[in-house]
Amino acid sequence: MPTDSPAALEIRNLHKRFKDPAVNDLSLRVKAGEFYALLGPNGAGKTTTLRMVSGLLEADAGSVSVCGIDAFQDPVAAKRILAWVPDEPMVYDKLTPLEYLEFVAGLWSMEADYAQAKADGLLEAFGLGPHAGERCGGFSKGMRQKVALAGALIHEPRLIILDEPLTGLDAGSARQVKQVLTDLVSKGVTVIMTTHILEVAERMADRIGIIAQGRLVAEGTLNELRTRASAEGHSLEDIFLKIVGGGATSEALTEDTLKIGEKVA
Numbered sequence: 001m002p003t004d005s006p007a008a009l010e011i012r013n014l015h016k017r018f019k020d021p022a023v024n025d026l027s028l029r030v031k032a033g034e035f036y037a038l039l040g041p042n043g044a045g046k047t048t049t050l051r052m053v054s055g056l057l058e059a060d061a062g063s064v065s066v067c068g069i070d071a072f073q074d075p076v077a078a079k080r081i082l083a084w085v086p087d088e089p090m091v092y093d094k095l096t097p098l099e100y101l102e103f104v105a106g107l108w109s110m111e112a113d114y115a116q117a118k119a120d121g122l123l124e125a126f127g128l129g130p131h132a133g134e135r136c137g138g139f140s141k142g143m144r145q146k147v148a149l150a151g152a153l154i155h156e157p158r159l160i161i162l163d164e165p166l167t168g169l170d171a172g173s174a175r176q177v178k179q180v181l182t183d184l185v186s187k188g189v190t191v192i193m194t195t196h197i198l199e200v201a202e203r204m205a206d207r208i209g210i211i212a213q214g215r216l217v218a219e220g221t222l223n224e225l226r227t228r229a230s231a232e233g234h235s236l237e238d239i240f241l242k243i244v245g246g247g248a249t250s251e252a253l254t255e256d257t258l259k260i261g262e263k264v265a
């Protein structure tokens with residue numbers, strides 16, 4: 001890939017304040033085909049950041065570029081190539097998974113036969129094939145989550161942003177979701193995921209960003225984070241707690257202290 005190709009996501013100097021600052025001059029860059037895990041303590045600003053990226057929340061300042069498209073200037077074009085999956089996604093109870101996917105595909109003006117094949121593949125991948133004709137109203141939380149995820153993927157987004165996608169899933173469903181995401185990344189799709197399950201970030205992410213108090217306080221591969229946090233041989237949990245532990249006010253949080261892995265294409 002040429003080094004001047006646009007990043008899948010480029011956030012520059014993003015700000016959002018509610019009563020207090022929630023996102024505070026946050027910048028980060030995720031290259032195409034990367035699996036990026038965004039970590040941080042509760043209230044760090046992860047969801048707020050990703051909601052601004054996805055066009056659901058207006059930023060106070062800063063810019064967001066999705067595959068080279070300015071998401072604030074041209075939100076429709078940006079939304080066409082990204083998918084946002086919130087932590088509590090909504091599906092229509094009266095629809096079956098297949099009807100729901102056909103409905104979403106219709107919103108994207110997808111060709112019917114292609115959409116049908118795509119829907120069948122996604123439902124199969126998420127283990128929902130046997131339930132494709134049942135109404136979502138009777139589904140468990142995990143099944144609904146998988147239907148919503150399938151709906152988010154049907155238009156073949158190039159950037160997939162997921163907020164805590166594995167919470168509430170049993171081991172089998174979590175494995176299905178991880179497999180689908182891994183397969184997409186292997187095909188060049190970019191995945192950005194928040195998670196409190198550090199083992200997932202440790203095992204799946206190419207790079208990890210850690211947010212605290214609305215700022216990116218550490219970034220890099222697991223090994224880079226280990227090195228910079230002087231935590232050779234330690235788990236991501238150890239590194240995470242070293243960086244944000246004790247109320248996220250340690251001197252480790254000074255800007256750029258741990259920011260590494262800058263050379264993204």
Ligand SMILES: Nc1ncnc2c1ncn2[C@@H]1O[C@H](COP(=O)(O)OP(=O)(O)OP(=O)(O)O)[C@@H](O)[C@H]1O
Pocket residue numbers: 018019021022040041042043044045046047048049
């Ligand atoms: N709509 C809102 N109105 C007011 N304050 C908000 C709103 N959304 C988020 N906040 C505040 O912004 C800060 C960041 O919240 P955010 O949900 O982005 O954190 P998070 O890192 O996703 O946390 P968690 O891991 O607990 O989901 C918090 O202090 C939160 O209370």
